[in-house]
Amino acid sequence: MGDIVVLIKPALNPEMIRSLPDGGVDFDNIPLKLSDIDRNAIEEANRLKETLKGKIYSITISTWGPISKRDKDIKMAIQEGLAKGVDEAILLEDDSITPGDQVTTASAIVSILNKFNIKPDLILAGEATIDGFSGQVAGRVAAKLNLPYISFARKIDINGNKVVIERDLEDYVEVVETSLPAVISVTREINSPKPPTLIQIRMASKKPQQIVKLSDLTGVSTQKKKLVEAKVLAVKRKQTMIEGKSLEEVADKLIEILEQEGVLKH
């Protein structure tokens, strides 16, 4: 009772994007890291654990292969979750589901919950991951489990069996109420996670980790989408530094550029 599941993804790190000579994304040389908004989900799980009193599980489905090459990055991401308060990590690592799509990922998450007989009061996820940014896995999982789904949460209050959530939408904030168990996706604004301390990292290695293969699970659907190609967006900026003997001179040069660009009236 009172358990929380956090869905966490080792995502391609956009800051380390590499390009092939033809402009394609050099997938093999972009490292993975724990997706940023998943950190907010872990932080929130920790906060809510004080109320729910259960255990925090993390579930991770590998989406980028080959596993032999990605294994270290994947384990680092999971380790970060354990360091920040996850009690037990479960990981599906299998080359046959990479590159993964959301159909595969969501069905694998549900299959893991069944296999380990985890019946959480709360499933938390980031609103989207930093690589694909599609934000649909949590909603899929909720629908499959027939649980209430509340997306884009920037505030969660639990009171007994009731949860009050503030959803952050384009034009308004919507306050909704539902009952546990539920699936909630959180935004970056919900909290401010800090990096783990050295002691937390050391403690993390003692926590249980379960690694499963596709053959250990049932009911995992095959991919229905295929990545055909990915091109690095070549926004080439001039990178010209404007310098001068004084700031006055620099300001004159800047005004000249603004005139040339047609945003200052003559």
Added chain:
Amino acid sequence: MVEVIVVVQKESDGSELLTLAKKVGEPVALTYGTNEAERLTKYFNKVYKIKEDDPESIFTALKNLYDKFNPKLIIGMSSKNLKDAFSRLAGIYDLPFATDIFDFNVSGSKVTYKRSFLSGRAVESEEAQMPVLLLALPRRTQKSEGNVNGSIEELSIEKKSQIAIKERKEKVKGGVNLETAEFIVSVGRGFKNKEDLKLAFELADLVGAQIGCSRPIAADLKWLTEDHWVGLSGKKVAPKVYLMFGISGAPQHLAGITDAKTVIAINNDKTAPIFKNADYGIVADLYQFIPILIKKLKERH
């Protein structure tokens, strides 16, 4: 035979979505909330409508129509509530679903499309089997003319709701429209106090620019309302000039300015990553530089 369900609220979106829908086949529309159902009958022979506009209700109505028609395509314009509603339907039937797409095409039983990838640093092309759910980016598609005279049918949501809406709070707006601005002056953490932003506002007033900002200014410090926020989770802008003060250049911010024609950065840290992502860079203390720039601008004519 109905082959497409278009989920739509506004007429302008409907005319674009019709263009996309016609690539697959005969569409019906599902509209929700404060809708433009009457106007949508110009574009769709059948417009189903629900009064509710929350994702749970949209999902329930959409699922009913999906079960009735077994369409090949369910399409709408990207929004947070439709991402929510569509992900549920995709989950129930294990259907492929992609968000924020453009350049949509059909070949045989498959669709192809493009979307932004890696926090705006790449563009991916994907292929998905139909039936498929898609949410498109607005203003990327030619509008279709509305020349039919369709009918409206109101649907009632019978499913018992799991989620109760308690309150809706309108977001405070700063009255900016960054998406259409030609000149944006943007502010970041280089400003030490909220009061200091008046330097940027004075400059913007003088040159007729709109004020943008990085994530911390709107989301964390709340010095400006969220409609000023430029970036991956904020606004995507395309001005002639994007002039930034005290912004270091996080990738999420850069994702919002890829369509800006000329990017100019002023930062007191000469190693700031923004200089590698700017057309022009100036190493200066904004507190010294902005007053000089204002003075020089006032001296012109």
